[in-house]
Amino acid sequence: MRCVAIEELKAGDRLARDVYAGGELVPLLRAGVRVSDSYRSSLQRVGITAVWIDDAFSEGIEPVEMLDEATKHRAKSAIQDAFHDVTRSMKTGGSLSERVVEDMHAVAEQIIRDIARNVHSALALNDLATADAYTLAHSLDVTTLGLSIGMRVMRTFGWLDALDKRRYDDVENRLVPLGVGLLLHDIGKLAVPPEILHKAGPLTGDEWTAVRAHPMLGIDILKKADGISPLARAVVRSHHERWNGSGYPDGKSGTDIHQFARIAAAADVFDALTSDRCYRAARAACEGYDFVVTRAGIDFDPEVVDIFKSFVAPYPPGTRVVLSDGHCGLVKDVCQDAVTRPVVRIVMDPSGAVVDPWEVDLSTSPELDIVGTEFSVPERTAA
Numbered sequence: 001m002r003c004v005a006i007e008e009l010k011a012g013d014r015l016a017r018d019v020y021a022g023g024e025l026v027p028l029l030r031a032g033v034r035v036s037d038s039y040r041s042s043l044q045r046v047g048i049t050a051v052w053i054d055d056a057f058s059e060g061i062e063p064v065e066m067l068d069e070a071t072k073h074r075a076k077s078a079i080q081d082a083f084h085d086v087t088r089s090m091k092t093g094g095s096l097s098e099r100v101v102e103d104m105h106a107v108a109e110q111i112i113r114d115i116a117r118n119v120h121s122a123l124a125l126n127d128l129a130t131a132d133a134y135t136l137a138h139s140l141d142v143t144t145l146g147l148s149i150g151m152r153v154m155r156t157f158g159w160l161d162a163l164d165k166r167r168y169d170d171v172e173n174r175l176v177p178l179g180v181g182l183l184l185h186d187i188g189k190l191a192v193p194p195e196i197l198h199k200a201g202p203l204t205g206d207e208w209t210a211v212r213a214h215p216m217l218g219i220d221i222l223k224k225a226d227g228i229s230p231l232a233r234a235v236v237r238s239h240h241e242r243w244n245g246s247g248y249p250d251g252k253s254g255t256d257i258h259q260f261a262r263i264a265a266a267a268d269v270f271d272a273l274t275s276d277r278c279y280r281a282a283r284a285a286c287e288g289y290d291f292v293v294t295r296a297g298i299d300f301d302p303e304v305v306d307i308f309k310s311f312v313a314p315y316p317p318g319t320r321v322v323l324s325d326g327h328c329g330l331v332k333d334v335c336q337d338a339v340t341r342p343v344v345r346i347v348m349d350p351s352g353a354v355v356d357p358w359e360v361d362l363s364t365s366p367e368l369d370i371v372g373t374e375f376s377v378p379e380r381t382a383a
């Protein structure tokens with residue numbers, strides 16, 4: 001399967017994945033459906049910018065799914081419940097209900113189990129989110145990425161206890177509060193006026209101040225919630241702090257920023273850069289990857305970035321790539337030992353002619369590099 005922009009979608013193309021509109025939990029269109037002109041118009045109307053299709057060129061290309069469908073569904077509905085709870089409680093002065101807090105913990109545990117099962121796969125986050133569903137999908141993607149980083153960071157570099165001593169024990173027990181913090185990291189955005197949060201143009205100074213208040217608004221919202229640990233609260237409060245002290249709300253730097261917040265910062269920025277523009281996902285994923293990697297020691301904890309670059313795929317399966325010898329193809333597989341050098345299925349030669357697909361493994365072809373991610377996949381034959 002591969003991802004195409006709505007404008008490129010043709011009548012007769014077959015959807016490879018369910019398509020969700022807004023924050024809905026039931027798909028608008030199911031995988032396997034052949035797209036008609038009217039379906040395409042409906043997708044455009046609800047703000048879907050790209051979809052996954054199966055075609056002859058991408059047959060057999062299957063991005064590794066970190067989370068089961070059941071986990072995703074449960075997580076999304078738990079996050080949605082939490083959002084509803086908070087919206088209600090802002091009017092009544094209450095807080096997250098006990099049931100929602102319990103759900104958050106159960107969901108975090110379920111995500112951790114799924115991630116642990118796929119611990120040897122390169123991480124390719126390439127789900128689609130529409131603008132309406134952004135916060136929901138973003139919370140889930142940041143949680144998946146943040147927990148995947150956190151698990152490896154704590155196993156590799158340990159964690160600092162209250163006496164600043166590095167420890168390597170108890171990692172598993174720390175993952176649940178990390179997950180809960182990641183699920184709720186942007187909960188304070190519910191207290192930011194939506195017309196500011198979703199404003200299309202540049203923000204004024206006052207509007208920026210309102211947006212930048214969301215970590216502390218989140219802490220306020222959670223103040224009365226029982227069962228949210230200080231570790232989870234550290235993520236909510238400090239995920240916009242930066243390694244060099246240029247972040248907010250407290251302007252902390254280095255290891256004064258809680259390790260969980262340093263993990264969340266990298267996951268949050270990568271996901272924000274790569275979400276909601278799937279037809280450019282190839283370019284966006286590698287741009288997001290490069291951004292995080294080059295900002296090590298500036299915005300992000302170098303230890304976190306070391307782990308990040310070892311297992312996050314800058315070119316996820318289904319991505320279009322142009323090679324240095326002029327051949328073009330789709331990424332077929334990414335091996336965790338060489339995340340920047342995937343296996344590519346060549347579909348076009350340097351003259352632009354369609355070829356019988358063949359594969360090249362860049363991890364064993366040092367003479368070839370990826371030099372671009374933009375080319376038009378030729379007219380396809382439906383699979």
Ligand SMILES: [Fe+2]
Pocket residue numbers: 185186214239240
């Ligand atoms: Fe945030």
